[in-house]
Amino acid sequence: MALYNFKKIMVVPTAKDFIDLTLSKTQRKTPTVVHKHYQIHRIRHFYMRKVKFTQQNYHDRLSQILTDFPKLDDIHPFYADLMNVLYDKDHYKLALGQINIAKNLIDNVAKDYVRLMKYGDSLYRCKQLKRAALGRMCTILKRQKQSLEYLEQVRQHLSRLPTIDPNTRTLLLCGYPNVGKSSFINKVTRADVEVQPYAFTTKSLFVGHMDYKYLRWQVVDTPGILDHPLEERNTIEMQAITALAHLRSAVLYVMDVSEQCGHTLSQQLELFNNIRPLFANKPLIVMANKCDVRKISELSEENQKVFADLTAEGVTVIETSALTDEGVMQVKTEACDRLLTHRVDTKMKSKKVHDVLNRLHLAVPAKRDQKERPPFIPEGALIRRKAMETDTPKRKLERDLEVELGEDYTLDLQKYWDLMNPEEKEDKIPEIWEGHNIADYVDPEIMKRLEELEQEEELREKAGEYDSEEESEDEEMKEIRQLASQIREKRKLKILASKEKDKQGPRIPRTAKKVERATLEKEMGDLGLDMTDKDDSHYAQRSRSLVRKRKREVSAPPTSRTRSQSASRPPRDQSGVRDAKMLKKVKTMMKSSQKDMNRQGRKGESDRHVFDLKPKHLLSGKRKSGTTSRR
């Protein structure tokens, strides 16, 4: 509903701000770079985009303003009237109208210039067109400065209006200024309205909420109304009048009996009669406020008559004092009740009620016979009720005991137990024994069952179930066991020994291995055989491998000359060498010729093997300084 959107109206920027905002947005959100040498369609598109973007922004923002501000025809007449009073309906509508016109003008401008841009044939022309378009849009907006300012002020004021729901239960306070309306609202609700001795302290409507009969009630405080004709009323008073006119509420007309407000009782009565027409169809209560200062009974005769007249007409008059709270509650309840009944009545008279009424049906059981059947209250309930009324505590409570004993008090619920032998109440009950819960064994028939069990046990013992069988193992069995364990041990050792052998690679067959005499004799001895005196046995004889070879004789020397020459031939590195000096030189020559080859790691002259055909350090990496002739 429009009621709640008053706070959600977007901020209306000033004309200058608006223009700055939009233009900077255009600059930021559209591309900025364009050059002469671009293709013409691209240039055109660039500038058209800017124009359209600006137009779009203005359009959006202005439309938003137009939709946010409430239409005076669409909202509740109370608010419409209130806004009229505060802001002048005509001015308001005019401002919004101007905005609308501005929006349309901007749209037209943009349309025109975009159309023109299609025929722009150079960057300069398009740019000028864009400048013109944007300039025109901005001037349109500059002319709306006044409207925008006005709307901003309206918006700010509107968001601060109190949320009065025109349809819910309301109590409306009215009367002269300074009679005590604001004090009353402060008393009845949580509102905190300013209360001051000068007139027109309350300058606008204030709302407070209170609860009564589980319902929410609005209490509306109005500024004071003076007694002039409607045309001469100022804005502040008009607000009160508007509220009176449109809100369907209970009216509380507040009168100052003590005349402290500065107006006599007759003046107040005048006002009352003047605005009486506004009270039509509304439950009315007259509050004679400030009765702590002067009561009605203390008034003069004629003034009392005034009040008597009022009561005679059927108007309820209640004496109240906002200071001492006298009569405040009474007024509240009276007003609320009357308003509720009034509302129910109006609802009943309206057309929609029949829809609901048709569907409601109260079922009442039909009387079967003439027998009286009053409600039944059991004896105990009656007694208890009586006990409640006499107000004497019948028994001593734990709490009382606790208070009495103070620090010594311990909560002992065992004393309330209901046992067969009451003297056992203070027993400490065992719960656990040796890992068993005693509660699991407790059974009234346990002794009987135990007897049966014991009998059974006796029978079993007699039958010999529990006789421990002796290990009737004779010597033989024992020996067998021992031997078996020895066998197992020996076997395990053998397995271990075989695992330790290193069986990788070719193995010497067992028969080629030499068996030591000592180990053989030891093994056979362990097995129980007698291995003494075995020097004559076949394995103790010496084998052929120990026999030595016969010695060769020295051979005869050779006889022929060639043989003798060959015997005395000089070694190769000395043949053809004259003397030691030459020998030395020859040796150095040999060494130096070998040096090169040794350095290059070559075996000899014929070794042309290249170890690294493609060395990595020459063929990898970037082409920095140096040649790449060898790549």
Add this chain to the structure above:
Amino acid sequence: MRIEKCYFCSAPVYPGHGMMFVRNDCKSFRFCRSKCHRNFKKKRNPRKTRWTKAFRKSAGKELTLDNALEFEKRRNIPVKYNRELWSKTMVAMKKVEVIKTKRQARFIINRLKKGKELEKAADISEVKKNIHLIKAPHAGQAKQLEDKMVQKLAEDVHMDE
């Protein structure tokens, strides 16, 4: 105060020990230590986990059906305290405990009897088959055989003569 049973291994859970887990279907599980709790979380079946009492009972390794075991039973209706009854119960409890342990021990002994016989037979067969690993077949007989041979030769020679 009660000593509860661990859900997984059936060990006693004393007050102040272990953990309790309550499932969404309102069934509560108590565990004596985190070992059981962790096994439970791994969704292991206590009836298949060999070290638990549940396995032992379901696999017939321990006494399950016996009158002595019926004495300790969780009762749903508590009995009102009665000094005499409680003292009698304490006495009975001790006696029942004795009988119960005796019977349980006997059960296990009977179960293990078969094993002893199998052991005996295994030993006998072992000795029969592999006696050669510790004792040569004719260990003490070499000398005897030799003497016999000598005697026989002497007899033959004597015959020839």
